[in-house]
Amino acid sequence: MTLRKLILGPWRAVLVLGVTQILAWGILFYPPVLMMPLIAAERGWSLSFAMAGFSLALLVAGFVAPTIGGLIDRHGGHVVMAVGSLIGACGIALLPFAAHPAAYLAVWTILGIAIAGNLYDPAFATLGRIFGTAARKPITYLTLAGGFASTVSWPATQVSLTFTDWRGTYLFFAAILLLVAAPLHAFALPRTRADPPPAVEGTVTIVPAVVPARGMIFFLVAAAFATYAFIPSGLAAHLIAMFGRAGIDPAVAVTIGALFGPSQVAARVCELAFGGRAHPLNLARFSVALMLSGFALLALFGFTLPAAIAFAILFGAANGLLTIARGAVPLALFGADGYGRVLGRIAKPYQVTQAIAPLALAFVVERGGDAPALAVTAAFGVVSLICLAAIRRPKS
Incomplete structure (x- = not known):
């Protein structure tokens, strides 16, 4: 270009x-x-x-x-x-x-x-x-x-x-x-609008199959992203404090937290280079599974310094990939027609969960401590992965 x-x-x-x-x-x-x-x-x-x-x-x-x-x-x-x-x-x-x-x-x-x-x-x-x-x-x-x-x-x-x-x-x-x-x-910003490819007489144009933006598939997509939203929103407000309560030096904890941004960008570069052929649904499933692997590390090794560093990297990489999937999955499943409103309908429960998560997680931390709070957060990830796994791609 x-x-x-x-x-x-x-x-x-x-x-x-x-x-x-x-x-x-x-x-x-x-x-x-x-x-x-x-x-x-x-x-x-x-x-x-x-x-x-x-x-x-x-x-x-x-x-x-x-x-x-x-x-x-x-x-x-x-x-x-x-x-x-x-x-x-x-x-x-x-x-x-x-x-x-x-x-x-x-x-x-x-x-x-x-x-x-x-x-x-x-x-x-x-x-x-x-x-x-x-x-x-x-x-x-x-x-x-x-x-x-x-x-x-x-x-x-x-x-x-x-x-x-x-x-x-x-x-x-x-x-x-x-x-x-x-x-x-x-x-x-360009003012152009994408047009569908023109039909050519005597040929068959194959376009991606899409499903209506309603019913069970839409519910599962919206639920998957909404439940995932609890994780980055809740952890963004509490993770550094959790590191500190686990005995990690505050300056080191902030440095570990700073790994989140570069990990997001690195994961997106890898997706751009190697993941373009993967269906967005598979990208979303992989992202949530990557996040859950980070929680598994904390469950096995606790808030040790190596586990905290690994979790921050996995957390950033997973969130970086899922941000792409939030835009790509609705496009692949529901098509480009009315795409903006479809995104908005999916964003509604996502934003509501994002708003509630810090307060809800603070409630759990105050009454049960960090381990139950992490367990609750991971449970939202499990629900998200179940919803994504239940979605069946339409056949082209």
């Missing part, structure tokens, strides 16, 4: 979304881990209440996701994601001024709409609209860029906090969404 075709053709969408995904994840999703203690301390709130705002945003994102996906099907990501960036800029800019608890929760409700309009699901829907059934490879390339979001976001947030406070940092982030992400979505 020439540079001219890359810039002027549909693949420009991958470049544009690669940049905006790093910005969106780095502004809307990752900073709360660093910001919430500061907000809670200044406002005089509990850390649980401060984090409840973020959980509320994820719940709202789940409920509006089907609508966002349907709008992308009709109008394109260049319209819907641009509006999502503007809503995100508005919400982020209002956060420093939301001193009342009700106003604070109202702002996070706005940010929930922004999350639904900016992160992976709308980006995948946009690529599905542009590339049709050929969107799997663009989705994989996009996740390579998205895998660096945490690597960029946390250091950038920390650096910003050394020059200003959390208020100034959020206002700076709002300006980035307003002046960089929104214009890129509005003016740089």
Whole structure:
């Protein structure tokens, strides 16, 4: 592919979304881990209440996701994601001024709409609209860029906090969404829509068989991803603390946690190089099985340093692959027609589980300790794998 075709053709969408995904994840999703203690301390709130705002945003994102996906099907990501960036800029800019608890929760409700309009699901829907059934490879390339979001976001947030406070940092982030992400979505994303291949008289065109996005198969797909969502969301909030309680030095624990991002990217590179011929269902099954092998290591060896390192690598690799599968499985099973809304319907229970997981796992940790919490988390993985194993691929 020439540079001219890359810039002027549909693949420009991958470049544009690669940049905006790093910005969106780095502004809307990752900073709360660093910001919430500061907000809670200044406002005089509990850390649980401060984090409840973020959980509320994820719940709202789940409920509006089907609508966002349907709008992308009709109008394109260049319209819907641009509006999502503007809503995100508005919400982020209002956060420093939301001193009342009700106003604070109202702002996070706005940010929930922004999350639904900016992160992976709308980006995948946009690529599905542009590339049709050929969107799997663009989705994989996009996740390579998205895998660096945490690597960029946390250091950038920390650096910003050394020059200003959390208020100034959020206002700076709002300006980035307003002046960089929104214009890129509005003016740089391709407006094309994939067309089905034309029928040629006297020939038979073989297309992938798809099933309706309803019934048992759809339920199993949505349930598989929703139950899996409990694992990364719950562990992201508790895993480093678990390492510390197991006696691992805090600095070492943070270093182990930092292996998550590079492992995601490495797994996605391997999928791009070697896994393109594998059916997305098999990719999803392998991802969850890889995650469960990490839990098996912890069950056998405990939180020893080698087991913790291995778990972090397996955790990152599995999550990296399953992110691709979240976009590729619905495309392979249900087709490109209405893909955005289908993704949104799958995202709804996914986001709800993602919002509930940190609080639910905190409840288990407080009452039973780390071992029962890990067992509960692994049980969600087992359910996810059972759902994926029960899905039967349609015959071509």
